[in-house]
Every structure is written in C-alpha cells, then in structure tokens.
Amino acid sequence: MSAINTIAFKPALCDGCGECMTACSTVKSVNGSAAQSRIQIIADPLKGSWELALCRQCGDPRCVADCPAAALSKEANGGLISWDAEKCVNCLLCTAGCVYAGIAFSADEGRVVKCDQCGGDPQCVKACPTQALTYLTSASIYNRWGDLEDLFVPGLGGCQGCNTEIVMRHTLRRVGSNTVLATPPGCIPGMGSVGYNGMAGTKVPVFHPLLTNTASMLTGIRRQFKRKGRNVTAMALAGDGGAGDVGFQSLSGAAERGEEILFVCVDNEGYMNTGAQRSGSTPYGAWTATTPLGTEAHGKVQDSKNMPLLMMWHRCAYVATASTAFMEDLYEKLEKALAASDHGFAYLHIYSPCTSGWRFPSGNNIEVARKAVETNFAILWEYQPDQGLRLSRPIDKPLPVVEYLKLLGKFKHLDAAQIQHIENHVAEQTKLFSELAGIGKGVERLAAAAPLSAGHERSSVSERLTR
C-alpha cells in the first residue's frame, strides 16, 4: 500500500469564507453550485467551529469494500480512490461506508461525487486565503523511500512511539549500502544497530565507538578508504550526549578540519537510553533523573546549549536542523548533507521527542515534534558557507510556547517564573535567528564571523550566544 498525499484542514485558521467550495464547484460540478463542491465546510451549530466533510482517501477504504459494482477502487499509484462512472449503479452503498461524508450523492449531478485532489493540484487549497487548507505531499517521499532498500534489521528494540526508527531507517535507505556507520552509545545501538547474538543490526558495516571518539574514528575510516581508492560515506548516528557533551572534542576537531563525514545528531535532550539523565542539550526547567523535583530542586537550572549553532560556527560544509514533523524539509536537508559530506563536514541535527523520558503518550511523538517547531522552541534552519543561514520556515508568528510545554510531563511542574524564563529564552533565540538570517547581510556576516572577531553586530550576536 502506498502513502497518499493529503488535503489537511486546520479548523482554527478557517473563517468559513467558502472560497474553497466555490473553487471546487467551479472546476468540478455541472452547474457551479457550491452545494456540489466535493469539499464542504460546515458551521457547527453549537460550538460555532468550522467543520469539514471531505474524502480522506482512506488506506482501507470502506466505500470500496461496500461497493457491489467494482466502481470504486484504490489506485495503486498515488492512493486516490477513484470512481468509475460506467460501473457505478448509483446504489449509494458507498455512502453507507463513509464516516467522513467523503463520498455523497449530489442531487444536481444525479450521482455520487468525491474529491480527486484535482490530479495533484487541488483548487480548494489554492483558493484558501487563511492557510486553513494545505496540501501535504510528504507521502510521495515515503513512497520513493519505500522503494529503497531498508538496511536495518526488521525488528528494533525501540520504545513505543519513538521517531528515531524513522530517522535510522530512512537515513540509511537514502545514504545506501556504500556506507560505514558509527553508532556511539545511546538509544540507537540500544535499539539494535549493533545487533544481537554476534549478528550486526544493519546491512552495512556498523561499529560502536566510544562516546568520546566517534568523529575521530570516522575520520580514520573515511581517510583509509580514500587512500584505498574507495569513496564510502562515513556516517554517524549519534545522540546529543555523544555529540555535544563528552564527544564534543572529537566532533569539533573533525568539523574544524573539514573531515568528509555525515554526522547526524538525534537530539532527545538528554541521556534517555540510560534512564533520562540531563545533558547539555536538556532545556531549562526540564525534569530528568539528575535534575529532579523536590523542595529545592525544580528541574534543570541552565538553558540548553545550541549545538547546531556551535557547529555552524565551525563553518562546516553543511549544518541544518530538522524535525520528523516536517519530513519534506528533513529529506531535502538529508540530500544536501549527503552531498556536502563528499567534500566536507556535514552536520544534521534532528529533534527526537522521547516518549518515555519526556513523559508523553506514545501516540503523540509527531505532534510534540510539530509543536516544538511551531512555537519556535526548535527552530528549523540550514547553513551553507556560501549562502549563510536560512530559516526553513517563517518564525515571526509562533504559537505560544506553553502550547508545547503543556504536552510534556517533564515540564508539568513548571511555575510561572520558570515558564517566563523559557518564554524569554525562546524569544531571544527567535530574535537571534531572525538576525542571523537577516536578508542579504547573513552571508557576509557569517562568512566573516566564524574565524575572526570584529564589529559591533557580531559581538551582539556572540553576547547572546554566551549570555
């Protein structure tokens, strides 16, 4: 079964203007009447909210199962549910199978009608002035990646709901078999990369360096292969502790020397594999096993250090932050990181909400990841030496930070002052990134900033960084 593109609806952004219905019926219906629109926006009579009736192009569609005439089918390519006028007998049994009103009888047209996503260019989405409707095409990525070989073992010992499996499998699929993989101590070997019973957990050579020397070992491996005339991808899948704390000296050294390595840091903001201890990446206020709650202690007392920004100051060939809630963005960055690792150091920092260590229901991982980005708690950006820092999505209209904090058990105890502290920190980071991404100026400033030190503007930036 292939993944499908989706027309997503955010009711909070909808003002009920009806432009989507006008657009749909203009192209789809026989008479342009909005009543025939395949998308229907309806006011809830009690709550006053805007609600949606639209085909979800289900994975196991009941309309198809309920059709006695074989008129409905789920397309193998693209996953749309298509309707065959010639076979349909107008019995309406499909409408009995649908709980979304995604297929319904149109009195004007004398038949059932449903959304076909306008062949990949949905007019309703184009017409929506408030972005309540968006067309999500990340599914095509999954389909493309699904065709690549999975280089991890089928079973993994990850915690329920952890997004690291996505990161591991998809990264290795893309990078391919011409790879040597380093997975220093942390969740990733814990999940099975180093294997069981003397068998490796991947179909590529994988090794388990010390926490401290991942980047050094990869340096040697990459160089030795090159010497032998082979161009292998030297890749690390490391946690934030292994990357940013005890492993930082070897990482910093390799980055500074411009070693040709693809270093992926899977940041779950602590040592989650060993029982949720704090790391340099743990945010202020968070509960961990080593920043407990008591009469005196109220969670971590320092802010996290911004690892990807530190890596940027090394002037790596490529640095980026990514989130599994924004997969198209993640994949684009993975492509660029992979390409950059052919001639220099590439550092990809992926946020990985930890269901068990951060205390949230295992079904919420992607939502947590999304909220982190939408509140600017985790800002998505990328850096290339010749282009400077670029924001991957606008950061000028964030959701309130508490929308993110309230999802997580590790922040449950926060008092007003602590929340204020975090809000200030996020606001400060946001300002900093707006400044770093300053139109036009970003390039020269960053190119000049890293190795040298001069100028008023830069000192204000570094002031903020060191605080």
Add this chain to the structure above:
Amino acid sequence: MERYDYLVVGASHAGLEAVRAIRAHDATGSIAMLNRDPVLPYSPTVLPYVVSGRSKEDRVALRDHPWFESLQTAYLERTQVSAVDAAKAVVRCADGKEIGYGKLLLATGAKPIIPPVSGLDGVPYHVLRTLDDALALRNAMGTAKHAVVLGAGLVGMHAAENLAKGKCQVTVVEMRDQVLPGYFDAEAAAMISAAFTGNGVEMLTKHRVTSVAKQGQQCVVKLENGEQRIADLLLVATGVTPEVDFLKGALDIERGIIVDEFMRTRVANVWAAGDVVQTRSFFGDGTPAGGILPDAVEQGRTAGMDMAGDPGVTPYPGGIPLNTYNFFGNRALSVGRDLPANAGTEWEVLRRNSAASASEPARYLKIVLRDNCLQGIFGVNVLFDPGIMWELILRRTNLSELRQQLLDHPQDTARAVMSGIWR
C-alpha cells in the same frame, strides 16, 4: 494434500474483506479463497443491475487476478466445499479433493428461501442470488408480458421495477402489511409503494399465495382471497436463508452459524462472517440484523483481523439495519431501528414531510431518538450520510441540543457533529 494457513470459503464481501485484513497483519501466511462459481468474485447486490442491463456481466468483478497476486492469495474458482471436517482440519470439495487449513473462514453467504407454496416445484420460476440466476432472469424478462413477484423485499422490488420499466404487467405479492418490511418504516414504505402503483405495478401487501400451477407456457398464481394472476414470469423473492447445508450439522446453527463477537464459531479454528451467520442486533432486541452488505464487510474485517491475531481487532458491535434504495428516480435511505410498539417516555420521534409538487418530489424524514441518542433515521428524497448516521448510533452520541437542527438539516448537522468528534 493442499494446505493453507488461512482458508476462506466464499468470495464475496465478507470473504474479500477478511483476506485484506489477514494480509494486512500476516505478511507471509498462505491464504486461499474458494468460490464455487467459475468466475471472479462478484456481489449479489449488483445482480438487479445485471438484470436491467445497467451492469455488463463481464464488468462486475469485485477484484481481479492482480489483486489476489498482490496479496499472495490463491483464488480457486469452481471449487465448491461439500463438507468440513474440523477434527482433521480439512474441507472436502464437491470433486472429492481435500484441502487442509490452519484457520478456516466460512463466508458462504445466503441462498433464496423457497416458500412452501403448493405446486411451486412443478412450475418454472426464477430466483436471484447468482450471476446465472441474473442472466436467466434477464433473458426471461425480454419476452415476459405478465410477471408475478413473490415478496416485496429489496430483491423483489428491484426486479418489479425492472420488469415494469420493460413494459411488463407486474404484480408484487407480499405477506406482510408493507413493502420492504424490516428495512423501512410504514410511512416510507407507503411512499415507495405509491411510486410503484403510480408506475403501473400492482402491489398486493397482506396477501398470500396459496398455490401455483402450470398452464401451457405460463403459470397460474392463486391467492388466499380466491383471486388469481397469470404469469409468464414468476420470481420468488421471499427472503434468504444461510448457505449452511454443506456443513451437515458440523457447527452450531440456529438462524445462521452461531458466532461470538470476534466471529469465532464454537469449533476451534473456524470463523464465520457475512450472511451465513446469525447476526446479533446492536440494539440487543428483536431488530432484524445481518443480511446486508456493510454488515458482511464489518464481520469479514473482524474475522480476518482475529484470525491473523491482529491486536487492533475490536469486537463486532452487532448489526444495525441500513439501506440505500433507489426507486423510479427517488432515493430512500434508512439506518437503525424504528420506534418499538411499547416505547416508553425516553423515546422521541421527530418528523417532517412534504407532498410532491410539479417541481419537487415528495419528501419524508423521520428521526427516532432514545435518551437523546439516535436510534433510527428514515428518509425519502431527503439527503443525509448513512455512514455518519450509523456511526452516531454506534457511538451513542448525545444529540439533545441538536434535535431541531438534525430534523431541519440532517446532512450538515450530522457532518458537523462527526467532524468535531474526529478531532
């Protein structure tokens, strides 16, 4: 001996959905689907349209060979099961071949009831359950001038309309006091009946046929009240009964094979789903349940998931009557149950109707609530989404504050409620 981890007997809605559900969870177990018919799977529900010519008989296959291949399922047509030996875990086929199974699903559906009318075995008559039946009926309709249809259920009513449109003089004889009993309430049924009368069909409800006899190429149908009708075409559509004869008592059977809420029979490693089982009513009362296509699908899914050990399986909640019925350009929809005879004060009925005018058809809507939860909704020429109404009944959603809106705008109101529930 051939052997499959999963053996599905019957190739229609219940069986096909089960195969999909099994393969969704078990990527490697071997699966075979048996069908006594010599064709790809088709639905009995499409047959009236084959009779009318709307559907071409070679274009009704529910699935094709690539579908079976993609699910690595062997499709064995022309394979009729004649016995099940649960002790040996094998089925015996009509041609003597034995097929072993790990887990067995019986989804053999139903067959027409032949009422004990004297003389019936001596006259040529039609039924409608298989493609062969449909082709024979289509053939006969071409020449028939007078037809008698026994039974005013969906099968009989569809056929009567087809016949009437083919300029045939049709009489429908129904024992009960309304058409489509058990599907529609009396008022909707009266509107449906009126449309048939208006199109020249003779509707004899509360009538009983006592005997039939051959008379040349035709037959004489005698009624209890002493009248008679002459027919060159006699269609028996007095209901269905589960296709269980081949089991010869190998399983517990009452009004169908007895199953639990995961569609397990009382015999180990044997499941049953669809028209062949005795379906419990969701309402826990005498409301008729089962015998409809969406129920067969639900049951097939439940059985398939349970057979494969899918942890996502949920108990089958019981059957809720549901019908979508088009007649002479009108649309009737029904979901759920009507007000019972001895309804207490917790029951409530909302109703509206309007007579036909030059530009507008007659409309009718009735909503039955109990403790503010939807129990049934019946409409003629009033649009609503039956799937959403079904779900609202299943969820026992409280609709107390929305009663009037639901009556005035059933489609939009229910859509808004459902959409809110999904978020």
